[in-house]
Structures are given as structure tokens and as C-alpha cells.
Amino acid sequence: MKNRHVVNLLRALLLVSVFLVWDSLVRFGWASKFFFGEPLLVLRQVVKWFTTGEIYPHLLTTLLETILAFSGGALFGLGIGLWLALNPTAAKLFDPYVKALSSMPRVILAPIFALWFGLGIWSKVALGITLVFFVVFFNVYQGVKEVSPVVLANARMLGANSRQLLRTVYLPSATSWVFSSLHTSVGMAFVGVVVGEYLGSARGVGYLILQAEGVFDINAVFAGILVLTVFALILDALVSLLEKSVYGWRASTAAVTTTEAT
Amino acid sequence: MRNESAAVAVELQRINCTFASSDRKADPYPAVSELSLRVADGEFVSVVGPTGCGKSTLLNVTAGLLRPTSGTVRIFGQPLVGLNARAGYLFQADSLMPWRNAAGNVAVGLQYRGVARREAEARANDWLVRVGLAGRGHAYPHQLSGGMKKRVALAQTLILDPEIILMDEPFSALDVQTRLLMENELLDIWAANKKSVLFITHDLEEAISLSDRVVVLSAGPGTRCIGDFVIDIPRPRDVSEIRHELRFVELYKDIWHAMKAEVLKGYAQTKVRA
Incomplete structure (x- = not known):
């Protein structure tokens, strides 16, 4: 102690x-x-943002985008991961493309998303989703492949049809793997969102940094980075809390972490 | 005639199982050849044999998890198609779902059959009491000992009231004391509602103390039945006491005599393979 x-x-x-x-x-x-700013002015900037309340709409926007990007990516990853893991033929067909897409530096999609979805939150959510998707996808895929053949045979002998197998065997195994990669995937959502904001937006903490950089206000840039760091730490702590409340049975599985291209 | 075939729970006729070798140049491996076996309704039959002789293959064929290369499987006179819905299977390895607690695991088969969750869990808790795990329904498999997990697996299978129970060395991973207790409990449960049991073991003492009949298999490849012994020791039996009885020792000697050559053969083969 x-x-x-x-x-x-x-x-x-x-x-x-x-x-x-x-x-x-x-x-x-x-x-x-x-070039390096002054720590006292950086802190003063942070205090000013919070006392005037100027930063709250930006923080809220970034938070909302992160949540949407994470949920979207997790949902797609779960669906497509389950589908490919249970269909060996489809998995074989898509394998080279999945590999290509996952090794591509996906941040480069940001300009395209900005064109498609505009400068609002949706282009950032889309970018976040592409980053989260692969983390969840690979973990779901692994989760299904790692199901013990004995547990599977046992469930079949107990009378499970294929839909019941999906619901009571594949899905719980896959979600446990997704949970074990939660820190990585929430982090990815955050990265995608902030990079998206930085590349072009009208709101968000990334936007604040972009604005400050535009007028060579190096102190505000550092202040933005400081706020983002603390924000990321809080997000991570929240994920740990969620993890603790959801884990009934402890997964001893190690998450698959994809090599990141950001 | 019809009556007679209905009284046979499991009938394997001239079963052949040949596995393609992973090495393409090698010949396919004949695990089981021309094997026939019968289990009468309500009979407890053990199958013993040297390691690697295809005992589990035999069980998987009876369960419908594995299709034999040739030969017929009849369950209560009906040819087996797909999975054997009238059989429960107790696996050698851990078969519980780690994401469900004990009660959830026992209840899952009922839920597959459309029983409402609340009723299924109530009945599961009754079964947990019967296998000596009262109050442990909320524990997850990783919180239970090996013996407790086996009890949960037993309850999981028996709650569905299968007419045939297939067991693949279910107690082999347990320590000797736990094992004797579990064997006695199994006999009690079996005596209460006389299921047909096909029990695989490599332990001759276990086979004799539990069974009505012990079938001895030859060493692989091409496993066959080489002995069929009726165990005429009266029931109810206490597995921890029975081992000292004269008749038990006699039977043990007879069966061991039949097995010995095969065990040595099997042992020699595993040595060559290694």
C-alpha cells in the first residue's frame, strides 16, 4: 500500500x-x-476552454462520433466475421481482398469519405468504422475458429439445430473475443474520428487543433493534444469498467491485434 | 421377430471405418474392420481394448457423428440416419460451454427443444441436486473441479432422458477416489431407470464393476471384437467393494488373458510409430 x-x-x-x-x-x-509553445500558456488555454465552455460542443461531437464509429464497426465486423467464418467457400473467395483491405493504410480513405458524406460527423464515423471493422472482424473470425470441436459436437448431440448452434455456441465464443479486443477497437474508433476531424470538419477536438494550426497558435495545438490524451485515458478507463461488469466467465483468450496503419 | 429387434437398442453390423491418410503416399488407415456389436435395451455394455484401437470411433459411429465407410447401424431396429437423436453422449474431454454457468449448461438441451428458459433452469437445478451439486448452479465451468464438471456434463445429458447413453472414458481424468464415487452414482442413476449404456474405457476394473457385459477389442489397425464376457456379479454392486470378490478376480483374469496379447501388440505399434 x-x-x-x-x-x-x-x-x-x-x-x-x-x-x-x-x-x-x-x-x-x-x-x-x-515552434514549441509555452507550457503555462498551454495550460491557460485548456483552462480557458473549459471555463468558457467553448470546448464542450467539440468534445461532445468527438465522443458521439467515437461511439457511432465503434458500434458501426463492431456490428459490421461481427456480422461479416460470423458469415465468413461459417462459410469456408466464401472465406476462400474473399480472402485476398480482406488481406488487401486490411493491409491498406485506411486513413487515406478520409478524402473519399469527405466527398461522399460531407464535412459533418458521418465522414468521420465512416473512417472510424473502417479502422474498427478489421479489429473486430479478425477477432470474431478467430473466435469462431477456436470453438472447441468437443463443445460443438456436444451441442449437436444435445439437439441444437444450426440456428441454435449460432446463437448458443458461435456467437458467445465470438463476442468473448471481441470483448478481449475492446481496448484496441475503441482506441481505433477514436483515432479514426480525430484524424477525420483534422482532415476537414466543422466541429470536434481535431477541428480545434486544425484551426489553431491555421493561425500558428502552437499553444492551442498542444492544448488540443493534451485534451485528447486525457479524453483517451478516460475512454480507456470506461472500457475497463464495462469489461469488469460484463465478464461473467473469464476469457483467457488473447485478442488478435492487427498491425495498425495510421 | 419384430419384437426381438425392438429389444436391441444398438446394433452395429459389420462396420468398417477407413480414414484417408494425411500423407498422400501412405495407404488409407483401416481403423475398424467388420466389427459387429449389440447392446440390448437396458443393458450396460463396456468396451475395452488397447489404446488407439478405435474405441472412440465406434462410439462416434453409434452417435451418428461419424459415418462408417460400410456397414449398418440400427437403433431400436431403425437404420440410423444423421445424428442419433435417441442417444446422449458423455465426452472424454471438457464439453461444457465455458460461457454458460452450470445451470445454464444443464438447461441448454431443454431450451433447444423449446422448453421455456425459466422452466428449463428449474429442472436443471433439480438435476444439479441429483448429481450432488446443489447450490452450485451459478458457478461457471472454470470455477468447478474436474469431478464437478463431469457431474454437470452427466446432468446435461441425463436431463434429456435419452434411451441410450454413450460414454467415452468419462472418468479417466479424475482421481481414484472421485472416480469410485462417480461410478457408484452412475450405477445408482442407471439402476433407477435402466437405460442402455455403451461405455468405453481402457480400465478393465471399471468395465467389470459397472457392466452386464464386457466386449474386448483387438489392437488396431482393423479393430475387431475378440471377446465377449457376461459379468454375472449380482446387483446392486458397490464398485469400491466388488474388486475383492472372488468372481470379480476370476473374470478379471479371464478377460485380461484375452486382452494381454492385444495390449502388447498395441504397445509395440505405438513404440514403432514413436
């Missing part, structure tokens, strides 16, 4: 010293204020 306090204290000190080093580098002219 005492040890934990010491660790926490040291961690806080580490953070403070990084800010101190940054501040002194800029203050004594070893680094340019123009």
Missing part, C-alpha cells in the same frame, strides 16, 4: 519535471517559443 503511494508520487514528479524542463528550455531561449 505504502509502495503504491510512493510510485504515484514519483509518477507525478516525473510529469511535473517534464513540464519544468519544457518550460525552462523555452524560457531561456534554448528552444523556439514559436
